Amino acid sequence: MSNLLEAYAQVAGLDVITHLRQLAKPLAGMKVAHVNSTRVGGGVAEILEKLVPLMQELGIETTWEVIEGSDLFYQCTKNFHNGLQGKHISIPDPQLKEYEEINRQNSEILRHKLEDADFVFIHDPQPAPLLSYCGERRGKWIWRCHIDASHPYRSTWKYLRQFVSAYDASIFSLAEFAQTLSHPQYIIPPSIDPLSEKNIELPDHEVASIFTNFHIDPDRPLLLQVSRFDRFKDPLGVIQAFKIVKKYVPGAQLVLAGGGATDDPEGAQVLDEVQESAVGEPDIHVLLLPPDAHRTINALQRASDIVLQKSIKEGFGLTVTEAMWKGKPVIGGDTGGIRLQVINFNTGFRVNTPEGAALRIRYLLHHTQKRKEIGLKAKEFVRDNFLITRHLREYLTLIASLHFGCADRIELNLDKCSSSGQV
Numbered sequence: 001m002s003n004l005l006e007a008y009a010q011v012a013g014l015d016v017i018t019h020l021r022q023l024a025k026p027l028a029g030m031k032v033a034h035v036n037s038t039r040v041g042g043g044v045a046e047i048l049e050k051l052v053p054l055m056q057e058l059g060i061e062t063t064w065e066v067i068e069g070s071d072l073f074y075q076c077t078k079n080f081h082n083g084l085q086g087k088h089i090s091i092p093d094p095q096l097k098e099y100e101e102i103n104r105q106n107s108e109i110l111r112h113k114l115e116d117a118d119f120v121f122i123h124d125p126q127p128a129p130l131l132s133y134c135g136e137r138r139g140k141w142i143w144r145c146h147i148d149a150s151h152p153y154r155s156t157w158k159y160l161r162q163f164v165s166a167y168d169a170s171i172f173s174l175a176e177f178a179q180t181l182s183h184p185q186y187i188i189p190p191s192i193d194p195l196s197e198k199n200i201e202l203p204d205h206e207v208a209s210i211f212t213n214f215h216i217d218p219d220r221p222l223l224l225q226v227s228r229f230d231r232f233k234d235p236l237g238v239i240q241a242f243k244i245v246k247k248y249v250p251g252a253q254l255v256l257a258g259g260g261a262t263d264d265p266e267g268a269q270v271l272d273e274v275q276e277s278a279v280g281e282p283d284i285h286v287l288l289l290p291p292d293a294h295r296t297i298n299a300l301q302r303a304s305d306i307v308l309q310k311s312i313k314e315g316f317g318l319t320v321t322e323a324m325w326k327g328k329p330v331i332g333g334d335t336g337g338i339r340l341q342v343i344n345f346n347t348g349f350r351v352n353t354p355e356g357a358a359l360r361i362r363y364l365l366h367h368t369q370k371r372k373e374i375g376l377k378a379k380e381f382v383r384d385n386f387l388i389t390r391h392l393r394e395y396l397t398l399i400a401s402l403h404f405g406c407a408d409r410i411e412l413n414l415d416k417c418s419s420s421g422q423v
């Protein structure tokens with residue numbers, strides 16, 4: 001077994017790795033391409049960073065392509081993001097034209113690779129029209145939606161659906177996000193990589209270094225929310241909750257750590273609002289981190305007593321999984337993928353308002369043992385459900401199911417399989 005797979009066996013168990021190898025064997029040599037719009041920042045990049053090398057390690061020729069856009073293009077795709085998450089938004093024609101034109105331009109660069117692939121995974125709306133410019137494609141194309149599309153604004157979805165409906169399948173993170181489409185839809189929740197810099201165990205001194213680096217008092221309670229400065233992540237609601245908590249727990253400290261994904265043009269404006277709301281509050285630390293600050297985020301999550309993700313809409317919320325994996329109790333918005341992870345009173349608390357968040361924060365700060373219990377359950381829940389090995393297994397299963405179609409039987413036994421795949 002390769003060193004990479006060996007390392008995952010240590011965390012997820014040998015059976016899990018054996019199962020992956022069995023599933024991958026009939027798919028060996030296939031060409032798979034993933035396409036998204038940023039190599040750093042945000043959950044999609046975070047997942048592809050390790051999913052791609054793991055698929056390669058399992059014998060599948062996997063590449064990761066990133067389309068490049070203009071400011072106008074990203075304004076448009078941010079509008080799609082907001083529209084899919086339910087915001088009533090009218091997207092100006094020049095933006096839509098730029099969206100299609102940028103995809104056409106990118107297709108000029110990527111066409112040969114994508115047309116030659118057996119499977120193409122297109123992540124989110126940004127590169128969705130690529131398919132319409134790849135007329136000679138020979139493989140199957142899958143649209144992977146990472147966004148909470150439970151109640152999309154009708155006209156946004158109507159526009160995007162014209163591109164999406166041409167795909168062979170789509171993937172949503174939760175059953176509630178599935179749409180009326182004529183192709184098969186798969187439900188695959190995201191995952192974290194337990195061996196990435198973001199999630200590996202850290203030495204105590206590295207965790208402790210964040211107290212000195214960011215002027216945080218190690219002897220007072222620390223609350224944290226890590227996320228892009230995006231309204232759907234509700235950073236202002238977090239500050240509001242914190243201000244309530246301060247009345248009862250004056251020593252509490254809050255870190256709001258974030259940065260911008262390169263495909264998110266609204267971040268600077270939301271950051272301004274957050275900074276304004278934190279004026280005169282020395283115990284609120286707003287940290288603007290570079291996109292590769294994975295170990296710093298890891299240390300912040302480990303140093304915190306409670307992690308918040310008070311989103312109003314959330315496709316999944318990898319930050320929730322990351323914190324749970326570190327044994328932290330999470331207080332999350334009662335929405336989207338957070339519902340899948342935070343089981344109320346069990347692996348954390350779900351809340352709907354700043355007042356609700358403040359109530360749960362106070363409860364957890366006053367019940368140390370409960371914090372530990374919830375954190376332990378949260379970690380095991382992630383091990384069972386949200387590690388990248390489970391995610392990969394489901395991608396492989398999806399590829400096999402689309403590839404072998406309605407074959408009566410797919411032979412997965414490692415010893416008996418031929419490398420070309422035996423049906």
Ligand code: UDP
Nearest residue numbers: 042043044046227228257258259317318319
């Ligand atoms: N993240 C980061 N730096 C930041 C903010 C977020 O590295 O300043 C990471 C975070 O740790 C997580 C991912 O980006 O791994 C965000 O994924 P999530 O699903 O929580 O939200 P998204 O940004 O995709 O909506």
